[in-house]
Amino acid sequence: AEYDYDWILIELLDQMVRTTSGGLMAEYLSNENIKNKEYIYKRIGEDGKKIIGYFEENRKKQAKIQIPKKNKATPKIKYIFKKSFWKHKILKYLLKDKFQYLSLSEFRSKGEVHQWMYDSYSLQNLLKNTGFTKIIQQTANQSNIPHWNEYELDVKNNKTIKPDSFFTEAVK
Secondary structure, rough: HHHHHHHHHHHHHHHOOOOOOHHHHHHHHHOOOOHHHHHHHHHHHHHHHHHHHHHHHHHHHHHHOOOOOOOOOOOHHHHHHHHHHHHHHHHHHHHHHHHHHHHHHHHOOOOOOOOOOOOHHHHHHHHHHOEEEEEEEEEEEEEEEEHHHHOOOOEEEEEEEEOOOOOOEEEE
């Protein structure tokens, strides 16, 4: 239960406050000995399996990596010649200590971070207060829209893509 509790806190809060890609969720999922994998799979579905699989593969690859000879060009040297490297350096020089705010703002505006989280009660109130009617809790594969399941928006191969989501339908 302790591991499940830790995961729920991360799942809920990290998606709103993270400042780096993946945040604490990626850090948790990158651990070698995750004690509650099945619980995580139940919460985030196939995405969880893919992410954990990615980290497991990376660990295997890292074990096989050999230290390169010093005379070979390192990725860092190649990066210096990229346009983004110079843009980054110039902005950092001009903005000095304010550069971190620009970086954070850019990261948070790219869509990885949730700007708000709703529960079924608050979403239902919001919909009602903005003129929606016939507000109904649904499942990922239920809708009053004809042929809903053919669109495969929330379900792939009869599996809910994001099992930790809740689904609400309303009419305006």
